[in-house]
Amino acid sequence: MERFITLMLVGLVAQLVDGALGMGYGLTSTTLLLTAGIAPAIASASVHMAEVVTTAASGASHIKFGNVDKHLLKRLIIPGSIGAFSGATFLSHLTGEYVRLYVSIFLVFLGLYILGRFLWLKDARKQEHAALSNRFYVPLGFVAGFFDASGGGGWGPIATPALLSQKGMVPRKVIGTVNTSEFAIALSATIGFMISLGPSNINWLWAGAIMAGGVIAAPIAAWVVKSLPTKVLAVIVSGMLIFTNVRTIFSYTALSSRTTTIIYIMIAVIWGYIALYMIQKEKQSKSSIQRLKSRKTS
Numbered sequence: 001m002e003r004f005i006t007l008m009l010v011g012l013v014a015q016l017v018d019g020a021l022g023m024g025y026g027l028t029s030t031t032l033l034l035t036a037g038i039a040p041a042i043a044s045a046s047v048h049m050a051e052v053v054t055t056a057a058s059g060a061s062h063i064k065f066g067n068v069d070k071h072l073l074k075r076l077i078i079p080g081s082i083g084a085f086s087g088a089t090f091l092s093h094l095t096g097e098y099v100r101l102y103v104s105i106f107l108v109f110l111g112l113y114i115l116g117r118f119l120w121l122k123d124a125r126k127q128e129h130a131a132l133s134n135r136f137y138v139p140l141g142f143v144a145g146f147f148d149a150s151g152g153g154g155w156g157p158i159a160t161p162a163l164l165s166q167k168g169m170v171p172r173k174v175i176g177t178v179n180t181s182e183f184a185i186a187l188s189a190t191i192g193f194m195i196s197l198g199p200s201n202i203n204w205l206w207a208g209a210i211m212a213g214g215v216i217a218a219p220i221a222a223w224v225v226k227s228l229p230t231k232v233l234a235v236i237v238s239g240m241l242i243f244t245n246v247r248t249i250f251s252y253t254a255l256s257s258r259t260t261t262i263i264y265i266m267i268a269v270i271w272g273y274i275a276l277y278m279i280q281k282e283k284q285s286k287s288s289i290q291r292l293k294s295r296k297t298s
Contacts, residue, residue, distance in 0.1 A: 004209045011213025015054055016221050025051065026153025027244065029210050033203075034152070041091045042201050044152040045193035048088070049207040051186035054214030059180035061222035067176025075137040076159065076181045081188035083145025084155075088192025091150040101252050104245035110161045111241035114234060119274070136166075149189035155182050161241055164234065171233045176222070229282040232275065239271040 014028035026047055033043035062068050140162050147154035156178055163174045193202065246267065250260045 004205065007206055007209035008213040011050065011054070011210035012217045013213070014210070015058065015214035015217035016224075025054065025156070025214065026148060027157065028153075030152030033206065038203070040152060041193070041197060042203065044091060044149060045088070045190070045197055045201065046203045046207045047152060047210065048149065048186045048189040048193065049202055049204075050211035050214060051182065052190055053211045054218060055179065055183040055186050057215045057218035058221065059183050061219040062176035062180050064219075065176070065222045067172050067222060068180050069173045069177045072163075072173075072177045073181050075134070076141045076177070077184045079138045079141030080145035080155065080159075080181060080185045083142035083147075084149045084185040084189040085145075085192040086142075087146035087149030087151075088189045089196050090146070092193060092196030101249065104248040107157055107161065107245045108242055108249070110165065111238045111245070114161050114164050114241070115238040115274070119235075119278075145185050145188070148185055149192065155185050157241060157245075160237065164237065171237065175233075175237070229279075232278050232282055235271075235275050235278050239267075239275065243267055243271065 010029060014025040026044075029047045029050070030040075030043050033046060034040065038046075059068075140159060144155050144158035144162075147158060159178045159181075160174060163169050163178070164171060243264070246263070250263075
């Protein structure tokens with residue numbers, strides 16, 4: 001019973017992170033199962049089984065709050081589902097342990113790019129929306145879906161920053177759409193695991209515990225996305241992306257715990273400063289708008 005409650009809390013926290021930032025549910029949950037000694041394929045299978053329900057709840061919440069771009073949703077689902085099924089089949093026969101290292105290095109640089117775009121480049125909300133073709137969506141969906149299933153998580157961490165890096169993309173719409181599309185990716189991965197591993201190898205109790213916590217957190221996370229200012233949300237996404245993947249990269253190195261701790265603290269301090277700076281700017285911007293409105297009404 002104690003383990004069930006613990007896993008439910010993990011599912012709740014993971015869904016809050018995933019629903020609000022468009023990433024983190026699979027990676028958070030899978031990491032816990034791996035530390036408990038569960039084989040990567042079984043851990044990923046259990047998490048994706050839970051995600052079938054949590055992503056459905058999250059998607060419904062994002063649709064309710066107007067966070068979903070339906071056109072973008074349709075472009076991501078098919079290649080993502082094919083990639084997820086392929087990744088599940090791959091992981092069932094070969095461990096995806098080192099896949100995360102290469103993905104994490106890529107994501108750190110992509111996180112830095114997103115941070116730079118929202119800090120120094122033009123506001124994405126004021127840029128003309130880039131006309132993206134299937135040459136962009138198909139590879140993105142397939143790769144994100146494949147790594148999601150084979151690495152225990154990756155749909156959000158890959159799809160969200162890749163979309164945010166494009167001109168004219170609104171963060172809350174990207175996050176809401178990626179979360180909603182993840183239902184199809186989780187379902188496809190689960191089907192792949194069920195065929196390759198068999199139902200007996202999925203830990204149904206653990207999946208149920210993670211699932212319960214995620215369902216509770218889904219509407220809260222969707223509300224957070226709707227309420228946070230665009231630039232603040234973008235800074236949070238990029239910061240989480242950098243911090244999470246730097247930790248993954250360090251786990252493959254021989255750096256001392258003291259060195260890694262110093263680096264973590266530096267990242268946290270810089271990230272915190274930037275976040276506070278953006279919050280302050282948003283407050284000043286709102287104050288200016290309110291002053292203008294009061295002048296017009298007076």
